[in-house]
Amino acid sequence: TLQEATRIRAVTSWILEAPTRRKHKLSNTSISYQGYVFVRVTLENGVEGWGEASTLGGPRWAEESVEAIKANIDTYLAPALIGKPACLLEAAAGEMARACKRNYAAKSALDTALLDATGKSLGVPAHVLLGGARRTSFSAIWALASGDAAQEVEEAQGMIEKGWFNRFKIKLGFADPKTDLDRLAALQKALPPGTDIIADVNQGWSEADFIRYLPRLADLGVSLVEQPLPAGQMAAMARISARSPIPIMMDEGVFTLDEAFDGCARGAGSVLSLKLCKHGGVHQLKQVAGVAQAAGVQLYGGCLLESSVGAAAHLHAFATLPALEWGTEHFGPKILIEDLCRDGLRYENFEVHLPEGPGLGVTPDLDLIDRYARKD
Ligand code: MUC
Ligand code: MG
Structure with missing residues (x-):
């Protein structure tokens, strides 16, 4: 059997x-x-x-x-x-x-x-075991995180030229907010008008910092602010979400199904980042996605810089979701000097493609x- x-x-x-x-x-x-x-x-x-x-x-x-x-x-x-x-x-x-x-x-x-x-x-491909793919490619986001504005502009332009990524996430919270926002402004100015820019603060700010810098983020046209406050501060996340014209995304604050329910029910964000390392497996990831969907919270395909093995696992699960409004940031295979699979993920037309073939469809x-x- x-x-x-x-x-x-x-x-x-x-x-x-x-x-x-x-x-x-x-x-x-x-x-x-x-x-x-x-x-x-x-x-x-x-x-x-x-x-x-x-x-x-x-x-x-x-x-x-x-x-x-x-x-x-x-x-x-x-x-x-x-x-x-x-x-x-x-x-x-x-x-x-x-x-x-x-x-x-x-x-x-x-x-x-x-x-x-x-x-x-x-x-059969892994997605078939999860209900079957409803999409086979995903709008792809690249993270800029060197902290050097000129380097980040050049890197972003290189990604656009290669046709790999034309949406960007910038990491904030490691310098003081003013220095960070000047970096963001330099990037916004150098990239083609309308380029999607997401800001990930990785819990680096307080509610007061957020209130103070929100107008500047809004002026710069940031489309999404990810986990600005410490993971446990659900009430404060709900307060800033209610006042922010920019959607707030929950990341480190939501690992478990209970946390997903709590964050979504309280309005600690209007977008949720899905990651296997937080939810513990493909079925749990899909359950978290279901809780978000029930609360009207949009979904974002998160990563932790996985190589093509981990990234492929995410894509198989993401492919089966009814909606993945924000696409995915699975750029890990491209930030490694050498991806760990020879048949790693394909990036083309600013999309990352679901691998074909049995199982994950990639081989370390x-x-x-x-x-x-x-x-x-
Ligand atoms: C995170 O917090 O989102 C994912 C992309 C990136 O640059 O950092 C990670 C973790
Ligand atoms: Mg994050």
Whole structure:
């Protein structure tokens, strides 16, 4: 039977450190390489499935570090899955929830690997297992985060010339607001009129900062402000949302289904960023999307600079949603000096394309894994 054929025989995990093309700065961290944990599940039928957990600068964007992710996979999550059928994805998610609280990035890596392996076992793309794709390409957003206005302008223009990205997210909150906003103004002036610019503050401001700088953000034509306030400040997020002419997006404030319900019910934003590392798996991501939809909150395809493995997993889930009003920022494969799949995601006509082929439709390259694996 399918359940016997897809029993999980082994789980292997690696910590990878993949260099980025430039420094990527956020309100509380700056990175020059991406830390990932890659996992491979091997089934009784010999099929292998791959998944990826991404982090940003150690346990700083969220609480999970690559070391913690690998330890919790090897010690608690993998043993809970060994011998269970990969094809029963919901049951596997239940086993992981019982074995381990939170640890959503770690769980999503395994969840993705089971999805990939099941798709390959059945010869169907992952999206088919999630209800089937309603779209096969996504408007793509690139993040500018060097902190150097001239470099950011040049980088944005280069992305437009290549036909990869013509919408941009700028990171604020690591300099004082005035310096940040001068950088934003330089960018806005240099890019073609009407270029979509999103500002991500990564929890760097207070409510008072936001109130003070909102008129300037509005003057600069920013289309969306992402998580300006600390993640736990839902009431303050609701207050600024009510006063802001620019939509506010919830990011670090919404990991769980409960937080999604709370944030959406209180009006802590009118847009929500979906990420596997926050929700813990493809089905949980779809549940969070359903809560947002019920509240009239729009959806944004978030990322944590995943390589093509993690990015493909997101695209398969995003493809099945009734709506994804803001497109996606999955630019990770292009910020790495070397993507970790030779058949990585395709960027064309300012869109990122859903891979075809069974499972995730992308395959990590073992030589590249070996090259970037942390060797202790
Ligand atoms: C975040 O907070 O959105 C995603 C893109 C980026 O530049 O940083 C990440 C995390
Ligand atoms: Mg964000």
